[in-house]
Amino acid sequence: MTKYxxxxxxxxxxxxxxxxxxxxxxxxxxxxxxxxxxxxIKDVKLRQFGTGVSNLNDVAMKVQEDLGFxxxxxxxxxxxxxxxxxxxxxxxxxxxxxxxxxxKVWAAGNLQAMDTTKIDNYDKIAGTFRSGLxxxxxTIAQGTAPHTVGFTxxxxxxxxxxxxxxxxxxxxxxYNADTLGIRPDLIGRPISNWSELLNPxxxxxxxxxxxxxxxxMDMAMVVESMGEYTYPDKGNMTQEExxxxxxxxxxxxxxGQFRAFWKSFDESVNLMASGEVxxxxxxxxxxxxxxxxxxxxxxxxxxxxxxxxxxxxxxxAALSGxxxxxxxxxxxxxxxxxxxxxxxxxxxxxAVPETSKEFMSADEWGFWYEGKAAExxxxxxxGDKLAGAGEVRDGGSFLERMxxxxxxxxxxxxxQYMVRKWNEFIAA
Amino acid sequence: MVSPLVAVLLIFLVLPIxxxxxxxxxxxxxxxxxxxxxxxxxxxxxxxxxxYTVFLNxxxxxxxxxxxxxxxxxxxxxxxxxxxxxxxxxxxxxxLCTIPFWTSNIIRMISWIPFLxxxxxxxxxxxxxxxxxxxxxxLLFSDFAVILAFVHLYTLxxxxxxxxxxxRIDKSLIEAARDAGANGAQIxxxxxxxxxxxxxxxxxxxxxxxxxxxxxTVRFMSGSQSANVGRLISNEIALLQYPSAxxxxxxxxxxxxxxxxxxLRFVDxxxxx
Numbered sequence: 170m171t172k173y174x175x176x177x178x179x180x181x182x183x184x185x186x187x188x189x190x191x192x193x194x195x196x197x198x199x200x201x202x203x204x205x206x207x208x209x210i211k212d213v214k215l216r217q218f219g220t221g222v223s224n225l226n227d228v229a230m231k232v233q234e235d236l237g238f239x240x241x242x243x244x245x246x247x248x249x250x251x252x253x254x255x256x257x258x259x260x261x262x263x264x265x266x267x268x269x270x271x272x273k274v275w276a277a278g279n280l281q282a283m284d285t286t287k288i289d290n291y292d293k294i295a296g297t298f299r300s301g302l303x304x305x306x307x308t309i310a311q312g313t314a315p316h317t318v319g320f321t322x323x324x325x326x327x328x329x330x331x332x333x334x335x336x337x338x339x340x341x342x343x344y345n346a347d348t349l350g351i352r353p354d355l356i357g358r359p360i361s362n363w364s365e366l367l368n369p370x371x372x373x374x375x376x377x378x379x380x381x382x383x384x385x386m387d388m389a390m391v392v393e394s395m396g397e398y399t400y401p402d403k404g405n406m407t408q409e410e411x412x413x414x415x416x417x418x419x420x421x422x423x424x425g426q427f428r429a430f431w432k433s434f435d436e437s438v439n440l441m442a443s444g445e446v447x448x449x450x451x452x453x454x455x456x457x458x459x460x461x462x463x464x465x466x467x468x469x470x471x472x473x474x475x476x477x478x479x480x481x482x483x484x485x486a487a488l489s490g491x492x493x494x495x496x497x498x499x500x501x502x503x504x505x506x507x508x509x510x511x512x513x514x515x516x517x518x519x520a521v522p523e524t525s526k527e528f529m530s531a532d533e534w535g536f537w538y539e540g541k542a543a544e545x546x547x548x549x550x551x552g553d554k555l556a557g558a559g560e561v562r563d564g565g566s567f568l569e570r571m572x573x574x575x576x577x578x579x580x581x582x583x584x585q586y587m588v589r590k591w592n593e594f595i596a597a
Numbered sequence: 598m599v600s601p602l603v604a605v606l607l608i609f610l611v612l613p614i615x616x617x618x619x620x621x622x623x624x625x626x627x628x629x630x631x632x633x634x635x636x637x638x639x640x641x642x643x644x645x646x647x648x649y650t651v652f653l654n655x656x657x658x659x660x661x662x663x664x665x666x667x668x669x670x671x672x673x674x675x676x677x678x679x680x681x682x683x684x685x686x687x688x689x690x691x692x693l694c695t696i697p698f699w700t701s702n703i704i705r706m707i708s709w710i711p712f713l714x715x716x717x718x719x720x721x722x723x724x725x726x727x728x729x730x731x732x733x734x735x736l737l738f739s740d741f742a743v744i745l746a747f748v749h750l751y752t753l754x755x756x757x758x759x760x761x762x763x764x765r766i767d768k769s770l771i772e773a774a775r776d777a778g779a780n781g782a783q784i785x786x787x788x789x790x791x792x793x794x795x796x797x798x799x800x801x802x803x804x805x806x807x808x809x810x811x812x813x814t815v816r817f818m819s820g821s822q823s824a825n826v827g828r829l830i831s832n833e834i835a836l837l838q839y840p841s842a843x844x845x846x847x848x849x850x851x852x853x854x855x856x857x858x859x860x861l862r863f864v865d866x867x868x869x870x
Contacts, residue, residue, distance in 0.1 A: 255629070256837075273837075277629055373734055381836060427822060429821055430821035432821065440820075443715070445715050445820075585626070591836070592829065593645060593647040595824060596832070
């Protein structure tokens, strides 16, 4: 149960490489010369798992087309993803996980550090994932910001370092600013604060997500907005602060404020689309999914700002030889723009916006990234109409939205205590 | 020589339980579990008022579901066994009862959600009939919904064993009772029910253990708002708290064993079968 495979040493990896193919062993940066093993790579199968947000079959199909090898995708809910990354290192090659999950599982040694010199577009990766600064003037939001768990000390590092060390824990791919989703048609008035989630007006019509590291941050936003308490650092609460936060929500739960809690993306879509819930924690593509059913749904920007998250790709420690090369090639392909464009059209941000731009129309780029009014219909990657001419993205441009981020999904020092309290909240 | 059956039971039943007992004393960090011998998990479990509420809730679900499945199951079995005269029809109708089982448990459960929702079929129909003006909120994501789903899912587990024992009742006993002047109610109470007891007991054990061990029905039908012990365990597993999940599982196991032990006091199943 707690048997973890040890991180591969470089020597062993090189040895295995040599055994697999002498041609590959010759050059360490294989990316420049993929043709050498073009025949072998067709047999490679990489197994990727992650949350539903980016584990898309379209991506697997495109990989087959562009790179020639098979990518097998498994979509799980956030908690199951964490569980698998921590306990089943042999069940995956690529882990598509969030940074807060990385903080939980990195020390287990199931993922291997990635050499940034092998990442073609490393220099184009957004500042948020490298220095932590969105723009040189930005302040860093509270919580588990991606750059704090994005780098490790070396090839075999199990620690986190705060500078760009050349060894990344995850290669960033995707991020976004989250807020509350609302049904404007059923609420009928403007919503501008997080505290509205616990407004008795929405008794029995509110929902919050049942994923502790994310939910606790939504709770903290609400508690601060209600004026109940201001956290010195809501990304790292003390036991008393956890008690206070969860206490307020337990009381609301017992008063019947919530209709349901949700755990997976599609549950949140159903709750909103069926009108069971009119205000809730939500993720961007869930809004898209509700809208594409023709039901009005707004990702409401709020005065207090956004809760943010970021995700990236990690490589299994067990991976070596041609599979490892294929994994690097896959990650380079991932950052080269096609996936980024796809994700941006769903309302996420690509970690390498520059390359994604080439795979989006000027109108799409203007709408999703620059916050400009759409000139024509804005379609989702699957072809559903999301916005018509003249409409503007909720929350505006990239800089307005990501610039208003006040906290990241977090794993706190008191995480153990928090998850127990969270479990009590759900059971209360 | 150890018989194959004993070996199978040892490997697949006893060993896993022993492992769960051992792990329940271990310590957990965020990403790993550490062998230890601590009572922390149990201390936290018994020290939290939520545990007692959740266990109480589990018993509540089990008891109410049991009452309804028994009532419905007994009635259905009685009808099949004593009112349907031809064996062909008995078998045909019995098979009819199993039709819902051709689809998965979860689908049968989830199909209630659009039916019971705020704007669901039930509410829409009641409003159009003028029975209610406002949608009834407690139809979905409530204890009502949970118990409704349980009764729907598990009634057959009551019907089958009761029907089985009823079919074995010697019809001449009923005739004798009638000849002796007993009316229908007296026959039911003094002849049929005592003779059906083993079936009722087997059905009871099925329903009680299924309900007490369930977590997915409670999660979906209560919209994650209510909890029973199974859900407590599944949450702990999801949060990588394997040792505390093991501790909770052990306490649940002991509770269920005690419950079944008490049930078996009422009827000696071995003797009756």
